[in-house]
């Protein structure tokens with residue numbers, strides 16, 4: 001089904017929530033472009049996220065992230081997957097609500113941990129106790145993610161395609177988007 005989106009759908013939520021995988025499936029199902037802020041930052045810097053954090057620091061990464069999100073929202077309509085920290089910055093939330101619609105992929109901590117524990121790609125989890133760090137980050141962020149326009153509960157039993165379908169179901173409640 002090829003649709004004409006009226007606004008870009010911005011997926012937000014914790015690392016491991018499935019923003020990239022679900023975003024890609026969703027874009028394919030709707031026949032719209034898939035955009036990914038982390039991938040754009042990596043492409044522009046020609047470095048991994050971990051290398052950017054190490055070399056230039058998190059605040060540099062956050063500045064790039066804000067610029068990329070604004071640019072992508074201006075450039076074309078599609079499905080935009082953001083990094084887990086993107087929705088925390090007030091400026092990003094404003095740009096997103098101005099030019100898009102925020103959909104929170106709401107996964108619980110057990111599911112997130114099961115997905116991120118074996119991966120070494122998240123610089124924020126390079127601590128002595130990554131589960132404790134993930135828990136802290138989760139608790140601090142959930143109240144902010146909750147401010148999203150829409151949310152979809154993620155669950156271990158749902159496939160990526162199920163999740164894409166669930167996002168489409170909530171988008172159907174928004175004639176200003178779909």
Ligand code: S3P
Nearest residue numbers: 014015016049083084085122123
């Ligand atoms: C981050 C999440 C990462 C990436 C960076 C910071 C965060 O993206 O942007 O490591 O602050 O939660 P994912 O959510 O895609 O893992």
